[in-house]
Amino acid sequence: MLNEKAVLVIGGGVTGIQAAIDVANQGIKTYLVEKTPSVGGHMAQLDKTFPTLDCSACILTPKMVDVARHPNIELLTYSEVKEVSGTAGDFIIKIEKKPRYVDATKCTGCAHCAIHCPVEVLNDFDEMIGVRKAIYVPFPQAVPLVYTIDMDNCIECELCKNVCEAEAVNFDQEIEEIEVNVGSIILATGYDLFDATKLKNYGYGSYDNVLSSLEFERLLSASGPAGGHVFRLSDGKIPRRIAFLQCVGSRDSEHGMPYCSRVCCMYAIKNAILAKDHIHGGCETTIYYIDVRAFGKGFEEFYQNSQTRFGVKFVRGKVGEIVEDVNTNNLIVRVENTETGQLFEDEFDMVVLSSGLVPSQGSAEINKILNLPIDQYGFFEELNRISPVDTKIEGVYMAGVCESVKDIPDGVSQASAAAMRASLKAI
Amino acid sequence: MEEEPRIGVFVCNCGINIGGVVNVEEVAEYATTLPNVVVSRSSLYTCSDRGQGMIKDDIDEFKLNRVIVASCSPRMHEPTFRKVIEEKGLNKYVFEQANLREHVSWVHSKQPEEATKKAKDLVRMAVAKARLLESLPQHLVDVKGEALVIGGGISGLTAAKSIADRGFKVHLVEKTPNFGGKMAQLYKVFPTFDDPQELLNPLVEDIMAHPNITPYLSAEIADIEGYIGNYRAIIREQTEEKEIEFGTIIVATGFNAYDPNGEFKYGKHQNILTAMELHQLMRADGPTQGNLVTPAEGKTPRSIALISCVGSRQNENTVPEGKKPNAYCSRVCCTGMIATGMEIKEKSPDADIFVLYRDLRTHGKGHEELFTEFRQTGSTMIRYTDDQLPMISSTQGAEYPLSVTSYDSLSGLNVEIPVDLVVLATGMIPDDSASNIASKLHITISADGFFQELHPKLAPLDSVTDGVYLAGTAQGPKDVPDSVSQSLGAAAKACAPMALGQVEVESTIAVIDEDFCTGCGVCQGSCEFSAIVFEERDEGKKVSKVIEALCKGCGTCGSSCPSAAITMLHFKDAQLDAMVKAALTPQAGEK
């Protein structure tokens, strides 16, 4: 009892996944296109989520599996939209399926190919801290659980092909182009993290022990490169004093973006709590902030608890400079405590930058095709104040951070909203 | 099911994932010695087309009525194999899977002998359960393609229109005489200062003219009963009562502004206003035709204090005696306060504005930019802390009628500000009807008093009861765009079961044997989903009855019943017991 028309969702993070499920649940055929080998997006990289401290993978993977199994959803991973033509109610989409060099119908996800592959490269999913092989899945719970060969690094020794009992490796695979006809499109192309190398005063990229928030998440993650044990990248030692710096690239007209990235206060509090939880023998955590934006449901309570129950310290002051002690690789943070008016220095084993969120590369790429109006930062513009998920092109909707920065609950709500709007053009 | 169980066991090598550690042949061989097993095989990849074909062929050949696959985790492929046997006409609940991969070969890889032994034990356990498995009927409930939307503010209106556009009938019930809710009372909508009427009017017009929407104004829900797809309610419109039937419900009952009585001298001086009261004053249809003048003197205010976190972020110490503290943040007041500051400046460009805040939470799209613009007006920001709340006092005839004293944590100074007007940025509290609605609909309320969502991250729009969805500030404080997003989303959730016309509810549910039920009600107390109710029988006997459509099959009632009257389908006492016994009982002759 499927409708004649379909909906296309571009982007397979939690927002795209939710949108696809909500459209498909209405009996409407949905195409979900994701450019990486697996759905999951950034949420799959997180260890735990605020304010509930739910295990991110635990609450995400059932939805990922749902999307793969849904009778009305056609999941196209490792694929990209190349062309869009037509109008609302009747779009024609050209999609390019990139070759994995592994037959998805045969691969059982057993991992023997990866075990034998001699090529090791830094893993994007682990923010370049961990490694993977040239034949890989981005993370163990990947959906679909199908291996992909990264041809840029493959040396074509064909060891993988030899050990694959399912005979799934196929070096002759080629790009496949498909064309689909849909009534509406939902954009869920997500975000990238602000590149903190732009802030020279923080030493990110130069000092080993200054990390971005996603790098820290990967260290915290039980399935990450450190197995959930936090250690310093310079010498492998356990950090006992960690500083979290807020508003890195956000609320910063000069070197970053003037807007607020909305999630960083909460994720820093969460990461500070998790650092204390994961590091045996204790760890002091200090958060340097301008305003603590704990505004959502349960957020303020989480913030209060972080102080009373977990002992996370808060200092009001935007850090001016980070200097590295070359002997110890420790970091000296220079800041004015705006509550006392004092300028001071403090030493830490590790500094985590709560970098802001910016529109993703993926958003920019899809917009080369769609030419949607965007605001000065690159987020897609909404039609009006009470049409927050309608873009300015009829039939094209948006959800999640590609519209503006937001956390997971707001992204998921918006995904359902976009599904509602999209469904009206697909019936 | 009276027939003799005929069990087929399929043991998987999973390449060398299982076969490399467990002696799969031996396990398959062993299975043939177990009671009721008529065929037992091994294969390389049972989930592959070939493997699935083998199962189907054996179902035919051996007339199997139970199937066991001993392979990977059921969390991986249980649905896959269930579909395979359904294709052969078997009920999906006569399938059982033994986990020989994640729970055996992958975790005991250096101990092949023990692993093989464990694999045999797990297969023996699966067989013991399979012998007692039964076909379970699929529970489909019809879903009426009509929705009830409770609340006619921006959230209710948005949800109603979407559902109606989608093709379903909507009953839109609003307790006041007008649609528009609190948004209609605002002066402007931040951060772009839109006129709320301009945004609302087209929507309300659409709704009044929509063929699929029946609007009820000055109306309330007198009574409601039922479950997803099958609800009945009585709507009381002033004196008239109407009975309606519908399939889904959207709760959009909105919020109330916090009443700051007893705090910040509110009520003690005419010039101390709440933000909503100031909005009324600034509106063209307000008591002063939109002229911003002080209530007491009727003059243009020269100096105004805006105070945030009134009724939010409270604790025992900051709240007056007798009042329960609202620990949560109301999310919108900071930006609302800044927007108000801009609006005041627009009406009175020479006014001095003092903003007293704790944390400035201008987090939304365009909010921070608005704050940056506001700071350029030369207004003063004073950061107070919750251990020293600002104090308001009347100056008794001095040049300015009021004085605000506060500690500023950034300068370390105590400041005293003479003001004409004090505006309290009051927080949001749930609408009065919330607890009534909650009990009528069997939905729950969070610690902060707003309706509780099924899961805060992944199901923010679903209530804990199937068929009831949450929209707007009823679920928690938020601004207009977020309320609209949520309402559209809730509408999408409601449309899903209505579009399909049917919804499958859990088959593996609780069943109560009335003969053993004493009507003690312990089961009802343990059910989180309000799925058990009392029913009367002859001679006034009361028994508990499961509402099948609401039961999730968790088993909590089953393990609580003192009369052992409850059976948990597919996880019966006998089935679990058989598994345990099989686990601990080697076969005769075995070591």
Next chain:
Amino acid sequence: MVEAKEMINETECETKFEPKLIGFLCNWCSYAGADLAGTSRVQYPPNIRIVRVMCTGRLDPQLILNTFRYGADGVLIAGCHEGDCHYIGGNYRAYRKYILLKEFVKKMGINEKRLRLEWVSASEGERFAKVVREMVDDIKEIGPSPFGVTTTGGVVEDEPEPKI
């Protein structure tokens, strides 16, 4: 009431005692956590046999007691962390029963180390393995269950089928 004390069967200690553990794991959290231990290839001793339930709230104290009666040397109940229960409060109710059970098994003469309840989330594969290792070590120390028949190779006599 006199509390029976466990007698350590001296002869059993001579042959290498391998405890037989039964684990009741909930579908949404702990079973998934045990699966993750598998996908992560975390090794642990092969002494445990897992029974999957939808929620630890399902666990009837009678079932746990039967498990001991059939000869289990240890019983592990593993569910979702507080606040994470898929059925909202099933794990809390399981916990209440567990508290009572702990007292009860002590009075029955079963060492309380034999009954353990843990909250294991779907991402705690390592932790699940650790819990199993700990239980195996603990129970090896205290020896076979006083109801143990499995280590002697005997068979439990046929009982009337428990009421369905």
